[in-house]
Amino acid sequence: MELNISSKIYSKKYIIINDNNIEDIIVNILNNCKCYLYIVFKNEKNVDTGINLNLQENSQAKVFVINMMGEKVNNNLKIENNLQENANLDFTIIDIGAKNSNTNYLTVLQGDNSQNRLDAIYLGKENQVKEIDYAGELYGKNTNMNIYVEGALKDKSKKHFKGVIDFKRGSKKAVGNEEEYCTLLSDKAKSLSIPQLLCEEEDVVGNHATAAGKIDKKQLFYLLSRGFDPKQAEKLLVRAKFNRILDKLKDGNCYEKINIMIDDILG
Numbered sequence: 001m002e003l004n005i006s007s008k009i010y011s012k013k014y015i016i017i018n019d020n021n022i023e024d025i026i027v028n029i030l031n032n033c034k035c036y037l038y039i040v041f042k043n044e045k046n047v048d049t050g051i052n053l054n055l056q057e058n059s060q061a062k063v064f065v066i067n068m069m070g071e072k073v074n075n076n077l078k079i080e081n082n083l084q085e086n087a088n089l090d091f092t093i094i095d096i097g098a099k100n101s102n103t104n105y106l107t108v109l110q111g112d113n114s115q116n117r118l119d120a121i122y123l124g125k126e127n128q129v130k131e132i133d134y135a136g137e138l139y140g141k142n143t144n145m146n147i148y149v150e151g152a153l154k155d156k157s158k159k160h161f162k163g164v165i166d167f168k169r170g171s172k173k174a175v176g177n178e179e180e181y182c183t184l185l186s187d188k189a190k191s192l193s194i195p196q197l198l199c200e201e202e203d204v205v206g207n208h209a210t211a212a213g214k215i216d217k218k219q220l221f222y223l224l225s226r227g228f229d230p231k232q233a234e235k236l237l238v239r240a241k242f243n244r245i246l247d248k249l250k251d252g253n254c255y256e257k258i259n260i261m262i263d264d265i266l267g
Helices: 217-225 230-246 252-266
Strands: 002-005 012-017 025-029 034-041 047-055 060-067 074-083 088-095 100-109 115-124 129-138 144-153 158-167 175-184 190-199 205-213
Touching: 002 012, 002 034, 025 034, 025 060, 034 047, 047 060, 047 088, 060 074, 060 252, 074 088, 074 115, 088 100, 088 230, 100 115, 100 144, 115 129, 115 158, 115 230, 115 252, 129 144, 129 175, 144 158, 144 190, 144 230, 158 175, 158 205, 175 190, 175 230, 190 205, 217 230, 230 252
Parallel strands: 002 025, 012 034, 025 047, 034 060, 047 074, 060 088, 074 100, 088 115, 100 129, 115 144, 129 158, 144 175, 158 190, 175 205
Antiparallel strands: none
16 A cells, blocks of 8 residues: 655554555655654464655654554564655654564665654563564765664563664764663573664764663662562563653554553563
C-alpha cells in the first residue's frame, strides 16, 4: 500500500496489520507536511514486511511501529527511510510481540540539516530471540542521527543488537549518537551488542554507549524497604526505563494495550 501525506498540520494516521493485509507499506511525506503515523502489527501469521518512508523537504513525521504479534509468529521487518533537506523524523519502535523478531532499520539522511531520532524498546521472555539492526547513513551537512534503545530480557531469551552510524563523505558538521541498554532479569538470558561508528569525513561528532546488567541493587533495596515485593519492584524499575519512550505515544488506547502486554510478560 502507498500513502501520501499532504497535511500542513499534525494529524494522526493508523495502519493496522492483521492476517488479511500483510503487505509492504510506502509512505510519502510531501514538502512542508506533517503527520503522526501509527503502524501496529497484531497478526497471528508470520511477517515479512517492508516499510519505506520518504520525507521531502521541510517535512516532519512522528512514526510508531508497534509489534503486538502473537507468540508463535516469526517477524521479519525491514524499515528504510530517506530524508531530504530539513526533514525531521522522530521514529519509535516497540518490539514486545512475536516468537522471533528480526528488525532491520536504515535511515539515509540525504539532505542538509535533516534529522532522525530513533527510540526503541524490546522485551524478551522464554526462548524469544530479538535480532535488532539499526543504522543511519549521513550524507548531508549538519545532519543528526540519534539512536536510543532500552530493553529487558527474561528467562532464556536472547538479543543481538547491531547499531551503525556511518558518516559519508560530505557530511560536514554531522552528529551521531547511539545508546543501547539491556536489563537482564535472568541468569540465563543473553545479550550481545555491537555498536559501530564509520567515518569518511573529518568534521563530524560520533558517540556510542552500550551496557547490560541486572537491576541496580540500591534501587531494588529502596523499593523493598517501601513495602514492594521483589516482583513488584522489578516490574516497576523496568517500566520506569520504558516509560521514557512509551510516553511519546500520544495515544491513550495504544498506551494502555502496550502496558497490559508488558505487565503480562513481566509477570
